[in-house]
Amino acid sequence: MLQTTERKREILSTSQRLFKEKGYASTSVRDIAKALNIEPASLYSHIKTKEDILKISCFEMADKFALAIKEVNDIYFNAEERLKMAIEMHVQILTSNLDAAVVFIRDWRNLSPEARSEFVEKRNAYEEGIRQIIREGIDEGNFQETDIKIAALAILSSVNWIVEWYKVDGDLDAKSLAEKLCSFILTGLKAGKPTQHF
Amino acid sequence: MLQTTERKREILSTSQRLFKEKGYASTSVRDIAKALNIEPASLYSHIKTKEDILKISCFEMADKFALAIKEVNDIYFNAEERLKMAIEMHVQILTSNLDAAVVFIRDWRNLSPEARSEFVEKRNAYEEGIRQIIREGIDEGNFQETDIKIAALAILSSVNWIVEWYKVDGDLDAKSLAEKLCSFILTGLKAGKPTQHF
Protein backbone atom coordinates (compact mmCIF):
# COMPACT_ATOMS: atom_id res chain seq x y z
CA MET A 1 0.00 0.00 0.00
CA LEU A 2 2.94 2.31 -0.63
CA GLN A 3 0.86 3.87 -3.36
CA THR A 4 -2.54 3.28 -4.82
CA THR A 5 -3.18 4.73 -8.24
CA GLU A 6 -6.55 6.12 -9.19
CA ARG A 7 -7.25 3.15 -11.43
CA LYS A 8 -6.38 0.74 -8.67
CA ARG A 9 -8.83 2.52 -6.37
CA GLU A 10 -11.54 2.03 -8.99
CA ILE A 11 -10.70 -1.65 -9.15
CA LEU A 12 -10.83 -1.87 -5.37
CA SER A 13 -14.15 -0.11 -4.95
CA THR A 14 -15.77 -1.97 -7.83
CA SER A 15 -14.53 -5.26 -6.43
CA GLN A 16 -15.79 -4.39 -2.96
CA ARG A 17 -19.22 -3.60 -4.35
CA LEU A 18 -19.33 -7.00 -6.08
CA PHE A 19 -17.94 -8.79 -3.03
CA LYS A 20 -20.65 -7.22 -0.91
CA GLU A 21 -23.33 -8.54 -3.28
CA LYS A 22 -22.07 -12.06 -3.92
CA GLY A 23 -19.20 -12.62 -1.54
CA TYR A 24 -15.50 -12.78 -2.36
CA ALA A 25 -15.42 -16.47 -3.24
CA SER A 26 -18.37 -16.24 -5.62
CA THR A 27 -17.01 -13.20 -7.44
CA SER A 28 -14.65 -14.03 -10.29
CA VAL A 29 -11.97 -11.81 -11.75
CA ARG A 30 -14.09 -11.93 -14.90
CA ASP A 31 -17.01 -10.41 -12.95
CA ILE A 32 -14.74 -7.63 -11.76
CA ALA A 33 -13.30 -6.99 -15.21
CA LYS A 34 -16.77 -6.93 -16.75
CA ALA A 35 -17.99 -4.37 -14.21
CA LEU A 36 -15.01 -2.21 -15.17
CA ASN A 37 -15.49 -2.79 -18.92
CA ILE A 38 -12.02 -4.20 -19.38
CA GLU A 39 -10.63 -7.65 -20.18
CA PRO A 40 -9.86 -9.94 -17.22
CA ALA A 41 -6.15 -10.00 -18.05
CA SER A 42 -5.98 -6.22 -17.85
CA LEU A 43 -6.66 -6.34 -14.12
CA TYR A 44 -3.24 -7.86 -13.63
CA SER A 45 -1.51 -4.64 -14.62
CA HIS A 46 -2.81 -3.21 -11.35
CA ILE A 47 -3.03 -6.13 -8.97
CA LYS A 48 -0.89 -9.20 -8.48
CA THR A 49 -3.64 -11.64 -7.54
CA LYS A 50 -7.34 -11.67 -6.75
CA GLU A 51 -6.44 -12.09 -3.08
CA ASP A 52 -4.57 -8.78 -3.26
CA ILE A 53 -7.91 -7.02 -3.52
CA LEU A 54 -9.19 -8.88 -0.48
CA LYS A 55 -6.03 -8.19 1.51
CA ILE A 56 -6.02 -4.47 0.76
CA SER A 57 -9.74 -4.22 1.54
CA CYS A 58 -9.41 -6.00 4.87
CA PHE A 59 -6.26 -4.27 6.06
CA GLU A 60 -7.26 -0.78 5.02
CA MET A 61 -10.37 -1.14 7.16
CA ALA A 62 -8.40 -2.69 10.00
CA ASP A 63 -6.05 0.31 9.90
CA LYS A 64 -8.95 2.75 10.10
CA PHE A 65 -10.28 0.99 13.18
CA ALA A 66 -6.85 0.81 14.79
CA LEU A 67 -6.41 4.54 14.28
CA ALA A 68 -9.85 5.27 15.71
CA ILE A 69 -9.36 3.32 18.93
CA LYS A 70 -5.98 4.96 19.37
CA GLU A 71 -7.53 8.39 18.96
CA VAL A 72 -10.27 7.58 21.44
CA ASN A 73 -7.84 6.40 24.06
CA ASP A 74 -5.57 9.38 23.57
CA ILE A 75 -8.19 12.06 23.98
CA TYR A 76 -11.10 11.01 26.12
CA PHE A 77 -11.12 10.58 29.82
CA ASN A 78 -14.23 8.95 31.21
CA ALA A 79 -14.96 5.36 30.09
CA GLU A 80 -18.56 6.10 29.14
CA GLU A 81 -17.50 9.04 27.02
CA ARG A 82 -14.75 6.98 25.44
CA LEU A 83 -17.13 4.14 24.64
CA LYS A 84 -19.61 6.55 23.08
CA MET A 85 -16.85 8.09 21.02
CA ALA A 86 -15.53 4.70 19.97
CA ILE A 87 -18.97 3.57 18.84
CA GLU A 88 -19.56 6.81 17.01
CA MET A 89 -16.28 6.53 15.15
CA HIS A 90 -16.90 2.87 14.45
CA VAL A 91 -20.29 3.67 12.93
CA GLN A 92 -18.71 6.52 10.99
CA ILE A 93 -16.07 4.24 9.50
CA LEU A 94 -18.63 1.58 8.60
CA THR A 95 -21.17 3.90 7.03
CA SER A 96 -18.62 5.79 4.97
CA ASN A 97 -17.07 2.55 3.68
CA LEU A 98 -20.09 0.26 3.46
CA ASP A 99 -18.82 -2.06 0.74
CA ALA A 100 -15.33 -2.47 2.16
CA ALA A 101 -16.86 -2.86 5.62
CA VAL A 102 -18.80 -5.92 4.55
CA VAL A 103 -15.64 -7.44 3.13
CA PHE A 104 -13.83 -6.61 6.37
CA ILE A 105 -16.56 -8.17 8.50
CA ARG A 106 -17.52 -11.15 6.36
CA ASP A 107 -14.94 -12.10 3.75
CA TRP A 108 -11.68 -11.95 5.70
CA ARG A 109 -12.05 -15.72 6.22
CA ASN A 110 -10.97 -16.16 2.61
CA LEU A 111 -7.55 -14.66 3.30
CA SER A 112 -4.61 -17.02 2.96
CA PRO A 113 -3.45 -18.48 6.28
CA GLU A 114 -0.65 -15.95 6.88
CA ALA A 115 -2.70 -12.87 5.98
CA ARG A 116 -5.58 -14.28 7.94
CA SER A 117 -3.50 -14.65 11.10
CA GLU A 118 -2.24 -11.12 10.79
CA PHE A 119 -5.77 -9.88 10.27
CA VAL A 120 -7.16 -11.74 13.26
CA GLU A 121 -4.37 -10.29 15.39
CA LYS A 122 -5.31 -6.76 14.39
CA ARG A 123 -8.96 -7.41 14.99
CA ASN A 124 -8.17 -8.87 18.40
CA ALA A 125 -6.17 -5.79 19.30
CA TYR A 126 -9.14 -3.62 18.43
CA GLU A 127 -11.51 -5.79 20.43
CA GLU A 128 -9.13 -5.66 23.35
CA GLY A 129 -9.28 -1.86 23.11
CA ILE A 130 -13.05 -2.04 23.49
CA ARG A 131 -12.78 -4.50 26.35
CA GLN A 132 -10.32 -2.18 28.07
CA ILE A 133 -12.83 0.67 27.96
CA ILE A 134 -15.51 -1.58 29.42
CA ARG A 135 -13.11 -2.75 32.13
CA GLU A 136 -12.33 0.82 33.10
CA GLY A 137 -16.00 1.72 33.13
CA ILE A 138 -16.59 -1.09 35.59
CA ASP A 139 -13.63 -0.01 37.73
CA GLU A 140 -14.97 3.55 37.74
CA GLY A 141 -18.29 2.16 38.96
CA ASN A 142 -20.18 3.52 35.98
CA PHE A 143 -20.70 0.21 34.18
CA GLN A 144 -22.32 -2.92 35.54
CA GLU A 145 -20.07 -5.75 36.63
CA THR A 146 -20.80 -7.69 33.50
CA ASP A 147 -18.97 -10.37 31.53
CA ILE A 148 -16.53 -8.15 29.64
CA LYS A 149 -15.93 -10.55 26.78
CA ILE A 150 -19.61 -11.05 26.10
CA ALA A 151 -20.33 -7.34 26.47
CA ALA A 152 -17.62 -6.42 23.96
CA LEU A 153 -18.86 -9.01 21.47
CA ALA A 154 -22.47 -7.95 21.88
CA ILE A 155 -21.54 -4.32 21.32
CA LEU A 156 -19.37 -4.99 18.29
CA SER A 157 -21.81 -7.39 16.67
CA SER A 158 -24.77 -5.05 17.02
CA VAL A 159 -22.71 -2.19 15.64
CA ASN A 160 -21.18 -4.23 12.81
CA TRP A 161 -24.53 -5.58 11.75
CA ILE A 162 -25.60 -2.17 10.48
CA VAL A 163 -23.63 -2.81 7.30
CA GLU A 164 -26.32 -5.35 6.41
CA TRP A 165 -29.17 -2.89 6.40
CA TYR A 166 -27.85 0.69 6.50
CA LYS A 167 -28.61 2.71 3.36
CA VAL A 168 -26.42 5.73 2.66
CA ASP A 169 -29.28 7.50 0.92
CA GLY A 170 -31.76 6.78 3.72
CA ASP A 171 -32.98 9.33 6.26
CA LEU A 172 -30.75 8.10 9.05
CA ASP A 173 -27.34 9.76 9.23
CA ALA A 174 -24.36 8.06 10.84
CA LYS A 175 -24.40 10.25 13.93
CA SER A 176 -28.08 9.66 14.73
CA LEU A 177 -27.63 5.95 14.20
CA ALA A 178 -24.59 5.91 16.49
CA GLU A 179 -26.58 7.72 19.18
CA LYS A 180 -29.45 5.26 18.98
CA LEU A 181 -27.06 2.34 19.23
CA CYS A 182 -25.20 3.95 22.13
CA SER A 183 -28.41 4.51 24.02
CA PHE A 184 -29.41 0.89 23.45
CA ILE A 185 -26.03 -0.40 24.52
CA LEU A 186 -25.79 1.80 27.60
CA THR A 187 -29.29 1.63 29.04
CA GLY A 188 -30.85 -1.40 27.40
CA LEU A 189 -34.41 -2.04 26.43
CA LYS A 190 -36.12 -1.80 29.80
CA ALA A 191 -37.95 1.35 30.74
CA GLY A 192 -36.71 3.62 33.54
CA LYS A 193 -36.44 1.94 36.88
CA PRO A 194 -39.44 1.97 39.29
CA THR A 195 -38.03 4.96 41.18
CA GLN A 196 -39.05 7.10 38.22
CA HIS A 197 -42.66 6.38 39.01
CA PHE A 198 -42.58 7.45 42.64
CA MET B 1 -37.53 -32.71 3.17
CA LEU B 2 -40.21 -35.39 3.13
CA GLN B 3 -37.58 -37.79 4.39
CA THR B 4 -33.94 -37.57 5.21
CA THR B 5 -32.03 -40.81 5.35
CA GLU B 6 -29.27 -41.36 7.84
CA ARG B 7 -26.62 -41.10 5.14
CA LYS B 8 -28.09 -37.86 3.90
CA ARG B 9 -27.93 -36.46 7.43
CA GLU B 10 -24.23 -37.35 7.54
CA ILE B 11 -23.72 -35.54 4.26
CA LEU B 12 -25.58 -32.53 5.60
CA SER B 13 -23.70 -32.27 8.87
CA THR B 14 -20.32 -32.89 7.25
CA SER B 15 -21.08 -30.24 4.64
CA GLN B 16 -22.21 -27.76 7.28
CA ARG B 17 -19.00 -28.28 9.19
CA LEU B 18 -16.97 -27.56 6.05
CA PHE B 19 -19.19 -24.61 5.11
CA LYS B 20 -18.65 -23.14 8.55
CA GLU B 21 -14.88 -23.35 8.11
CA LYS B 22 -14.49 -22.14 4.54
CA GLY B 23 -17.87 -20.85 3.47
CA TYR B 24 -20.31 -22.46 1.05
CA ALA B 25 -18.79 -20.97 -2.10
CA SER B 26 -15.26 -22.03 -1.24
CA THR B 27 -16.24 -25.58 -0.37
CA SER B 28 -16.32 -27.94 -3.36
CA VAL B 29 -18.32 -31.14 -3.69
CA ARG B 30 -14.91 -32.81 -3.82
CA ASP B 31 -14.11 -31.39 -0.37
CA ILE B 32 -17.36 -32.79 0.95
CA ALA B 33 -16.82 -36.20 -0.66
CA LYS B 34 -13.28 -36.37 0.68
CA ALA B 35 -14.43 -35.61 4.22
CA LEU B 36 -16.90 -38.49 3.89
CA ASN B 37 -14.35 -40.83 2.28
CA ILE B 38 -16.41 -41.35 -0.83
CA GLU B 39 -16.07 -40.34 -4.49
CA PRO B 40 -17.59 -36.98 -5.49
CA ALA B 41 -20.05 -38.66 -7.84
CA SER B 42 -21.42 -40.79 -5.01
CA LEU B 43 -22.85 -37.71 -3.34
CA TYR B 44 -25.36 -37.44 -6.12
CA SER B 45 -27.15 -40.59 -5.02
CA HIS B 46 -28.31 -38.60 -2.01
CA ILE B 47 -28.55 -35.01 -3.17
CA LYS B 48 -29.61 -33.47 -6.47
CA THR B 49 -27.21 -30.52 -6.44
CA LYS B 50 -24.72 -28.82 -4.18
CA GLU B 51 -27.26 -26.09 -3.60
CA ASP B 52 -29.62 -28.71 -2.17
CA ILE B 53 -27.37 -28.95 0.85
CA LEU B 54 -27.44 -25.19 1.28
CA LYS B 55 -31.21 -25.04 0.86
CA ILE B 56 -31.92 -27.78 3.37
CA SER B 57 -29.48 -26.26 5.87
CA CYS B 58 -31.01 -22.80 5.62
CA PHE B 59 -34.64 -23.86 5.66
CA GLU B 60 -34.32 -26.40 8.44
CA MET B 61 -32.90 -23.66 10.63
CA ALA B 62 -35.55 -21.19 9.48
CA ASP B 63 -38.22 -23.72 10.44
CA LYS B 64 -36.78 -24.16 13.92
CA PHE B 65 -36.85 -20.41 14.49
CA ALA B 66 -40.38 -20.10 13.09
CA LEU B 67 -41.55 -22.81 15.46
CA ALA B 68 -39.81 -21.16 18.41
CA ILE B 69 -41.35 -17.73 17.92
CA LYS B 70 -44.76 -19.35 17.49
CA GLU B 71 -44.31 -21.22 20.75
CA VAL B 72 -43.24 -18.08 22.56
CA ASN B 73 -46.24 -16.14 21.36
CA ASP B 74 -48.65 -18.92 22.20
CA ILE B 75 -47.56 -19.43 25.78
CA TYR B 76 -46.13 -16.36 27.39
CA PHE B 77 -47.99 -13.31 28.44
CA ASN B 78 -45.78 -10.40 29.44
CA ALA B 79 -43.54 -8.91 26.71
CA GLU B 80 -40.42 -9.00 28.83
CA GLU B 81 -40.96 -12.65 29.68
CA ARG B 82 -41.69 -13.42 26.05
CA LEU B 83 -38.54 -11.64 24.91
CA LYS B 84 -36.45 -13.50 27.45
CA MET B 85 -37.96 -16.77 26.34
CA ALA B 86 -37.45 -15.94 22.67
CA ILE B 87 -33.80 -15.12 23.25
CA GLU B 88 -33.30 -18.24 25.32
CA MET B 89 -34.80 -20.44 22.62
CA HIS B 90 -32.85 -18.61 19.95
CA VAL B 91 -29.60 -19.24 21.79
CA GLN B 92 -30.64 -22.84 22.36
CA ILE B 93 -31.25 -23.39 18.64
CA LEU B 94 -27.96 -21.75 17.69
CA THR B 95 -25.78 -23.55 20.20
CA SER B 96 -27.25 -26.98 19.47
CA ASN B 97 -26.81 -26.49 15.71
CA LEU B 98 -23.66 -24.41 15.53
CA ASP B 99 -22.51 -25.47 12.07
CA ALA B 100 -25.91 -25.20 10.43
CA ALA B 101 -26.45 -21.91 12.25
CA VAL B 102 -23.43 -20.33 10.60
CA VAL B 103 -24.72 -21.44 7.22
CA PHE B 104 -28.13 -20.02 8.09
CA ILE B 105 -26.67 -16.70 9.19
CA ARG B 106 -23.87 -16.26 6.68
CA ASP B 107 -24.23 -18.42 3.57
CA TRP B 108 -27.91 -18.00 2.67
CA ARG B 109 -26.78 -15.29 0.23
CA ASN B 110 -25.55 -18.05 -2.06
CA LEU B 111 -29.06 -19.43 -2.52
CA SER B 112 -30.51 -19.17 -6.01
CA PRO B 113 -32.79 -16.14 -6.46
CA GLU B 114 -36.06 -18.00 -5.83
CA ALA B 115 -34.88 -19.89 -2.77
CA ARG B 116 -33.23 -16.74 -1.52
CA SER B 117 -36.47 -14.76 -1.72
CA GLU B 118 -38.36 -17.44 0.13
CA PHE B 119 -35.65 -17.53 2.76
CA VAL B 120 -35.61 -13.77 3.25
CA GLU B 121 -39.39 -13.85 3.64
CA LYS B 122 -39.15 -16.40 6.43
CA ARG B 123 -36.38 -14.49 8.13
CA ASN B 124 -38.41 -11.30 7.91
CA ALA B 125 -41.39 -13.03 9.47
CA TYR B 126 -39.22 -14.06 12.40
CA GLU B 127 -37.77 -10.59 12.79
CA GLU B 128 -41.28 -9.18 12.72
CA GLY B 129 -42.15 -11.55 15.56
CA ILE B 130 -39.32 -10.06 17.60
CA ARG B 131 -40.36 -6.52 16.69
CA GLN B 132 -43.90 -7.33 17.76
CA ILE B 133 -42.71 -8.36 21.22
CA ILE B 134 -40.72 -5.14 21.53
CA ARG B 135 -43.73 -3.12 20.38
CA GLU B 136 -45.91 -4.73 23.00
CA GLY B 137 -43.30 -4.16 25.68
CA ILE B 138 -43.32 -0.48 24.82
CA ASP B 139 -47.14 -0.38 24.86
CA GLU B 140 -47.14 -2.08 28.26
CA GLY B 141 -44.76 0.62 29.47
CA ASN B 142 -42.06 -1.86 30.38
CA PHE B 143 -39.72 -1.10 27.48
CA GLN B 144 -38.23 2.23 26.53
CA GLU B 145 -39.76 4.06 23.60
CA THR B 146 -36.94 3.08 21.34
CA ASP B 147 -36.52 2.64 17.59
CA ILE B 148 -38.10 -0.80 17.22
CA LYS B 149 -36.33 -1.71 14.00
CA ILE B 150 -32.91 -0.85 15.37
CA ALA B 151 -33.62 -2.55 18.68
CA ALA B 152 -34.67 -5.78 16.95
CA LEU B 153 -31.60 -5.75 14.72
CA ALA B 154 -29.29 -5.00 17.63
CA ILE B 155 -30.78 -7.85 19.64
CA LEU B 156 -30.66 -10.37 16.82
CA SER B 157 -27.17 -9.46 15.71
CA SER B 158 -25.70 -9.69 19.19
CA VAL B 159 -27.41 -13.03 19.71
CA ASN B 160 -26.51 -14.41 16.28
CA TRP B 161 -22.89 -13.43 16.66
CA ILE B 162 -22.37 -16.06 19.34
CA VAL B 163 -22.01 -18.68 16.58
CA GLU B 164 -18.67 -17.06 15.77
CA TRP B 165 -17.14 -17.69 19.17
CA TYR B 166 -19.29 -20.10 21.19
CA LYS B 167 -17.61 -23.44 21.93
CA VAL B 168 -19.84 -26.39 22.75
CA ASP B 169 -17.19 -27.90 24.96
CA GLY B 170 -16.49 -24.66 26.83
CA ASP B 171 -17.65 -23.88 30.35
CA LEU B 172 -20.55 -21.71 29.30
CA ASP B 173 -23.83 -23.54 28.77
CA ALA B 174 -26.54 -22.21 26.49
CA LYS B 175 -28.82 -21.17 29.34
CA SER B 176 -26.19 -19.13 31.18
CA LEU B 177 -25.17 -17.48 27.94
CA ALA B 178 -28.77 -16.63 27.15
CA GLU B 179 -29.18 -15.10 30.60
CA LYS B 180 -26.09 -12.94 30.21
CA LEU B 181 -27.24 -11.73 26.83
CA CYS B 182 -30.75 -11.05 28.14
CA SER B 183 -29.39 -9.01 30.99
CA PHE B 184 -27.24 -7.01 28.61
CA ILE B 185 -30.12 -6.45 26.20
CA LEU B 186 -32.61 -5.49 28.90
CA THR B 187 -30.57 -3.30 31.21
CA GLY B 188 -27.55 -2.27 29.15
CA LEU B 189 -24.05 -1.59 30.23
CA LYS B 190 -24.58 1.30 32.61
CA ALA B 191 -24.57 0.67 36.31
CA GLY B 192 -27.73 0.99 38.39
CA LYS B 193 -29.30 4.42 38.31
CA PRO B 194 -28.30 7.04 40.91
CA THR B 195 -31.32 6.19 43.06
CA GLN B 196 -29.56 2.98 44.01
CA HIS B 197 -26.94 4.97 45.80
CA PHE B 198 -29.29 6.96 47.99
Next chain:
DNA sequence: CCTACCGATCGGTAGG
Protein backbone atom coordinates in the same frame (compact mmCIF):
# COMPACT_ATOMS: atom_id res chain seq x y z
C1' DC C 1 -5.06 -2.49 -21.73
C1' DC C 2 -5.62 -6.39 -25.31
C1' DT C 3 -5.34 -11.16 -27.75
C1' DA C 4 -4.57 -15.63 -27.04
C1' DC C 5 -4.10 -19.09 -24.19
C1' DC C 6 -2.78 -22.29 -19.96
C1' DG C 7 -3.51 -26.03 -16.51
C1' DA C 8 -6.49 -26.75 -12.67
C1' DT C 9 -10.70 -27.20 -10.81
C1' DC C 10 -15.58 -26.72 -10.82
C1' DG C 11 -20.51 -29.06 -10.45
C1' DG C 12 -22.53 -32.70 -12.44
C1' DT C 13 -23.88 -37.07 -15.65
C1' DA C 14 -23.81 -41.84 -17.80
C1' DG C 15 -23.71 -46.23 -16.90
C1' DG C 16 -22.85 -49.84 -14.10
Next chain:
DNA sequence: CCTACCGATCGGTAGG
Protein backbone atom coordinates in the same frame (compact mmCIF):
# COMPACT_ATOMS: atom_id res chain seq x y z
C1' DC D 1 -21.22 -46.18 -4.21
C1' DC D 2 -17.66 -46.41 -8.20
C1' DT D 3 -15.16 -45.51 -12.86
C1' DA D 4 -14.84 -42.57 -16.37
C1' DC D 5 -15.73 -38.50 -18.15
C1' DC D 6 -18.06 -33.82 -19.65
C1' DG D 7 -18.29 -28.80 -20.75
C1' DA D 8 -17.77 -24.62 -18.22
C1' DT D 9 -15.33 -21.71 -15.58
C1' DC D 10 -11.58 -20.58 -12.62
C1' DG D 11 -7.19 -17.49 -11.56
C1' DG D 12 -3.48 -16.25 -14.00
C1' DT D 13 0.57 -15.69 -17.77
C1' DA D 14 3.09 -14.50 -22.22
C1' DG D 15 3.78 -11.25 -25.22
C1' DG D 16 2.67 -7.25 -27.32
